[in-house]
Amino acid sequence: MAGVLDAFRVENWRKPHVVMAMGKGGVGKTTVSLRLGLEAARRGMRVLVASLDPAGHLLEYLRLPAPLVEKEIHPGLRAVQFDVERVAKSVAEEYALLLRRLTPGLEALGGSDATRAIRDAPGFEEEVFLRILEKLYQRRDVDLVVVDMPPTGIALRVVALPRLHLFWAQRLREIRERIVSIKYAIANALGRREEISDPVLSKLRELEERNQALHREMTDPSRTSFMAVATPEPLPVYEVKVIAEKLRDLGASLEAIIANRVLGEKAAQLGLGGLEAESLRRLEVLRCSLRPPPGLVLIAHAPRPPSRIEDVEALDRYVLRVVVDGCGG
């Protein structure tokens, strides 16, 4: 029986492997992530499905007791919903505490205002997502982590962040090295013994190594796979194209495209036949324009929206087609 997992080159995976599910909000990323996790667990892998989607569907879906609490929902399959708001708040408080110590002038703003100012700062949310991802990459107690990512824009910025951090860490390290060498030269001229070690320089080297490793892992297809989910409609399909292009810019590649909620014959009855056929054609054209071409899975529209793990198990009957070749070389 064909499944979502068949669209991936599993034989090339190094464990633990990370699959990131991306796509427009509301296309079924959570359902497809759970489906992928379930299929991998059935093949004997130890799987964790982690949802970073602020919509928080996983909690309700799996009747999870609370955010950040991992629960085994099927033999070999665990799930956790990250409460990004809560994580963001605690990280913002941590930063605000640090800033208040550095710049006592901020006291005038009051504690909660400083926290809010940081919480709303551009780029802050991406930093929080990256922190969570970094921790997921460190997991060694599972074979596969399926990450249900937030909607496309923020997800792509998070994936790009290690490269940006790496760029900054390298430039700052170069400047810091100059500062340290001048300090050393002055001390030498004055006949003082100066320690060459500098904690800031050591930290910058650590940050450089950490971000380089994370960027390398995110762009290594044996360690990370990207899957784009779309319903057969113009905007979700367009977002798959945006995802593929951005990933190519970052040196990564899309490994699977999932066309979810395909209406098939019902589309014609609803007068949507042309629109759906054109959307699927565009996905196929996009797939064949990428090297290597990602796998394509078509999942039929279920009569009622999946909202329990049993519904995900029942998707066996709805996987219409899995295409992994056929792009004419």
Place this chain on the structure above:
Amino acid sequence: MPGRILRLIRRAAVEAKNFLAGLHVALVEQSVEALELEMLELQHVFLTLVLGSLVGLPLAPLGLAAELSPLLEDEVKVLYERTWRGGDVISDLFSRMGGEW
């Protein structure tokens, strides 16, 4: 004879007046130069804070800055003191210039 002495005194007075005027101009110019230097530095600080990201000085990502900041406590204090301690900036500058002012 008394007329010659008078002329000499008058000339010495003029020279002394010119000398003092020159000294005054030199002192003013030196002070203005120091103030201009200080103003330029403050303008740089101000522009960096306000327009840093638009004039080719993009700011480091928040996460990176947060990880480095605990180690930069002393440096941050110096920066903030120089930026906000407006009244004392000139004395800071003069003491950096090394003289007994």
